[in-house]
Amino acid sequence: MxxxxxxxxxxxxxxxxxxxxxxxxxxxxxxxxxxxxxxxxxVDITRLDLDRVEAEGQGLRIGALVRNSDLAAHPAVRRDYPVLSRALLAGASGQLRNMATTGGNLMQRTRCPYFYDRRMACNKRDPGAGCSAIGGVTRNHAILGASPHCIATYPGDMAVALRALDAEVEIGGPSPRRIPLADFHKLPGDTPHVETALQPGDIITAVILPAPVGGQHRYRKVRDRASYAFALVSVAAVIGMDGSRIGHAALAFGGVAHKPWRDPEVERLLTGQEPSDALFAEAADILLRPAQAHGENQFKIPLLRRTLIATLRDATGMEAKA
Structure with a gap:
């Protein structure tokens, strides 16, 4: 150091x-x-007044310094946004959750081993150097939204749930503003070193959750071991039923792209339909239509398909009826 x-x-x-x-x-x-x-x-910001969870209209305002463990245990989060609580508890370890903050969680960087190894070429660490992951060991790398310049994945769990919840990020600094979480993390394109929408002088001050929508909340994480491991694939789902049909569906995916991934076409297909294995298979087809494997991570394509279908069966009650 x-x-x-x-x-x-x-x-x-x-x-x-x-x-x-x-x-x-x-x-x-x-x-x-x-x-x-x-x-x-x-600059240490832990003395700033950014460590509260407060009502924001019908939703919540989560300060950037709220610890992951405190957020997961907050009564309003557990009651109204359980997908977020479950995602937080699926991440890291208890000790790390006691230290990690909401803002810092959003800012965490990829765990691509080529990014961490300074002997290897990495466009994210050294723009223009190349990407050693392409053609290398790719088991944990992206199948969606990658580019010839970077195939790394975003490693977090919390942001996947926030993406399904349509959260916003509140930013302080020279140009205070709020932006959808969907626009906060960037796809790699030809500038993989530009990871977020933050500009010089910006600081995350809060995450804003809209009014809860109800329904069934699920967070399913597939990983190499039961705890303290990053997702191979993950699915955050908020599914509301309208009688026998799906009334609303919000789905976000982790472990498969440079940012929490969401496909509106999948959600449009599901909405208004009666749950069925055929419907869920079609949803998986749409989700995976642009998927591209890179050697060893080929297994992520069928794994994501199975994980999505299992999550949808659970959230719509099909598993209980089986």
Whole structure:
């Protein structure tokens, strides 16, 4: 780890220009130890008043410094947004959830081993260097939304649930604004080093959840071991039934793309239809139409199909009737 200066901010106006923000540090410190990131200065924001969960109209405002463990256990989240609570509890370990923050969770970077290994070419770490993952070991890499410049995946669970919930990200700084979570993380294109919509001087101040929509909330995560492992594939589902038909459907997917993935065409197909295996197979066909494997991650295509169908069967009550 290289030398750096350290400053503890006492307000949003007390953020030194050009400094790297640190809160829980659960990802940043690892990156600094590997010298993948070598900031010259760090600013600690843990003293800022951003650690509350509050009502926001009919929804919730989640401060950027709310710890993952506290958010997962919050009564309003467990009652009205259980998919978010389940996704949080599926991530990392209890110790890490006690440190990790809402804002930091959104900002976590890929766990692609080529990104972490400074001996390997990586366009995300060193723009223009190339992508060693292409043609390399690709078991954990993307099958959707990748590019010839990067096939890494976004590793988080929380953001997948937030994507299904139509969350927004509140951003402070020179141009305060709110943006849909759908627009916060970027696909790689030819600039994989540009990972989010944040501009210089920006800071995440909160995540905004809209009014709860009800229905069945599911978070299904498939991984190599039962805990403390990143998703091979994951599905966040919010499904509401209208009698015997699907009244509304929101589906987001993790472990398969550079950002939490969502396909509106899949949701349109499901809405208004009676649940059936044939319908769910058609939904999987649509979802996977643009999928492209890269060697070892070919298994993710049938795995995502099976995981989606199993989640839909569960959320619509088909499993209970079987």
């Amino acid at each position: 290289r030398d750096f200066s350290f400053h503890r901010a006492t307000s949003l106006d007390d953020l030194p220009a050009g400094a790297t923000i640190i809160a829980g540090g659960t990802n940043l410190l690892d990156l600094m130890k590997h010298e993948v990131m070598a900031p010259g200065s760090l």
